[in-house]
Amino acid sequence: MFSDLCDTVGMSAGSLRARVRSEMSLEIKEVARRRLAVDGGNLSLRAVARDMGIVASALYRYFPSRDALITALIIDGYEALGTAAADAQAAVPRDDxxxxxLAVCNAVRTWALAHPAEYGLLYGNPVPGYAAPNDTVAPATRVVLLLVDILVDGAERLEPVPTAVPxxxxxxxxxxxxxxxxRDLPExxxxxxxIGWTHLFGLISFECFGRLDIMFEARAEYFDHHMALMADLAGIPR
Amino acid sequence: MFSDLCDTVGMSAGSLRARVRSEMSLEIKEVARRRLAVDGGNLSLRAVARDMGIVASALYRYFPSRDALITALIIDGYEALGTAAADAQAAVPRDDxxxxxLAVCNAVRTWALAHPAEYGLLYGNPVPGYAAPNDTVAPATRVVLLLVDILVDGAERLEPVPTAVPxxxxxxxxxxxxxxxxRDLPExxxxxxxIGWTHLFGLISFECFGRLDIMFEARAEYFDHHMALMADLAGIPR
DNA sequence: AGCGAACGAGAACGGTGTTCTTGACCTCAG
DNA sequence: CTGAGGTCAAGAACACCGTTCTCGTTCGCT
Structure with missing residues (x-):
């Protein structure tokens, strides 16, 4: 989306200008991620600029607003999360x-616990005054599509599931x-x-936002236990 | 907790001063809730003060900081939510x-959809820089305790549940x-x-934070469908 | 009646996002 | 090679924000 911006501003695609510009965007996002990890949810443009030895207004050459930067971080986050989940799944034999x-579920949890602030950006409170642009919906669907793939791949080996759906x-x-x-996926x-997708992110949000802290010590086992049950519900054979 | 504050400052409990003081606290929280509903998650003390025709610093007579006000709102929120759920459950025959x-689940959902910003305060991202004080954990447990009560009440009528727990x-x-x-509740x-509790808040968070918007139109039915399945899992007879 | 506490107003401090202007720089066309 | 135009970072400025402090005023209790 920001490569688009470069074009609109009238820079030829492969020029040196365009390259340093995109590298600068990358560094801004990188520093912003670090700030996010340190400070938690509230991202300060001035703090990011300070970390880069730059003045805050200079950031506006690269992102038209704080919301735009946050949007970019969100998209990157969805992509990092989706990639982590896809990689984890790819490491498991296709017929397992x-x-x-479980690999997908655990990858999502691991990524969330490793990047709690970013996870909060993706799956927590919507940022006030900020409406998620449409650019975010496609990357956001990657995880659930991975889960769908698993059931589509093994369609003929799945156990039957009750057909009672309102x-x-x-x-x-x-x-x-x-x-x-x-077309070949039954409703x-x-x-x-x-159901598994809802539970996956419900449980991870609970853990990531600290709601399990004083309740469960064996949080990894607890998570696996829940997700195994969700696999049962989906008809995945043991 | 703020009645304590009154005492420490040296006001006799039933005095007129103490009464107008506590009324003032109530009004501040009320106005803050309205602001929250309008602006979303970011609560501005100055905006609250403006709404009350008062200067921001005056609020500090009643709450030592913005975090303290937010904490009070969180506690009130947990209590309102717990009460809504308890009332809804009380309206159903005890042996049903x-x-x-389902009454508890639906009451939670209804309250959340009616007070999305407050719900975000309770179950969304932890507010940055703000650590939930211990005062919030007791009110936060009310809903899950209601669910426990249901299963304890009907212990002898529940269907058996797999005992395989790590x-x-x-x-x-x-x-x-x-x-x-x-003591008489099996692990x-x-x-x-x-599992039901996790799913309940997972699904409501999805709905409240807009993740179901473009996916499901029949959200009430969808919710009931999920919660009925959770009731099945808990062994509640049909 | 008078003391002292509680109060609200207001100024001030350091922080924030954002806009605009300014001058330096680089790139490319003539 | 020179000049024009676009890109850039800097800085000042504006309007907010939470918080602290000071200052009269008010008001309740003894």
Whole structure:
């Protein structure tokens, strides 16, 4: 999206100017991520600029506003998270459905615990006054699509799942299936994916936001236990 | 906690001063809640003061800092949410276990959708630089305790639940059971309560933070569908 | 009746995001 | 090779923000 910006400003794509410009954008985001990790959710442009030995207004050459920078961080975050999950899954044999399911879940948890502030950006409170632009919805779907892939891949080996899904919910599911061109995915199976997806991020948010701190010590086992149950619900054989 | 403050400052408990003081505190919180509902997560003391026709520094007579005001709002929020859930459950016949379960879940969802900014305060990102004081943990447990109550009340009518719970998780559960003096609650049953509890807030956070907006239209049915499944998992008979 | 505490106003400090102007620099066309 | 135009960082400025402090005023209790 910011490469677009370069073009609109009238810089030829491969020019040296454009290269240092994009490197500068990368460094700004990198420093911002570090600040985010240190300070928590409130990102200060002036602090980022200070860390770079630069004045705050200079950042506006690269990002039109603080929200734009945050948006870029969010997109990068979704992509990093999606990549981490995809890589973890790729390391598991393709026919080990349960292994892939748990690998994805654990990768998401690991990434979230390693980048709590970024995770909060992605899955916590919407930033006030800030409406997530459409650019964020595509990267945001990567994790759930990974889960879908697992069930599509192993379709014939899955255990049957109850078909009782409320009619209007089934309609929504049908629409989503059509949008994603996954014609051979039954609604009740996608339903179970969404149940696992909801639970995955519900539990990680609880852990990441500190709600389990005083309750559970064996948080890794607790997480695996939950996600194994979700795999059961999705009909993934043991 | 702020009545304590009054005492420490040296005001006799029932005095007129103390009364107008506590009324003032109430009004500040009320105005702050309205601001929160309008502006979203970022609460501005100056805006609150402006709404009250008062100067910002005057607020410091009643709350020692912005964090303290937010803490008060959080505690009030937990209590309002807990009360809403308890009231909804009380309106259902005591032996209708599933009805009570769904009533609690729906009450939480309804409250969250009616007070999204407050819900974000309670269950979203931890406020940056702000560590939840211990005063908030007790009110925060009310909802899950309501769910526990349902299963304890109907213990003999519940369907059996798999006893396979990882050892270290079982230890955590055992400790929680002892802390809450619920000696007759099996670990695997409490486990299922926590699964439902996690899913409840996971799904509501998704909905409240807008993650379901473009995916599901039948959100109420979707929610009921999920929570009914959680009731199944907890062994609540149909 | 008078003392002292609580109060609200206001100024001040250091922080924030954002805008605008200014001057230096680089790149490319003539 | 020179000049024009675009890009850049800097800095001042503006309007906010939380917080602290000081200053009269007010008001309740003894």
């Amino acid at each position: 459905l349960r292994g892939r399911w 009619e209007r919910v089934r309609t929504d599911l049908r629409r989503l299936i059509d949008q994603q061109q996954q 009740e199976r996608l339903d179970r994916v969404f | 276990l599933r009805g009570r379960w 050892e270290r998780v079982r230890t955590d559960l055992r400790r929680l059971i002892d802390q809450q003096q619920q 695997e049953r409490l486990d299922r309560v926590f």
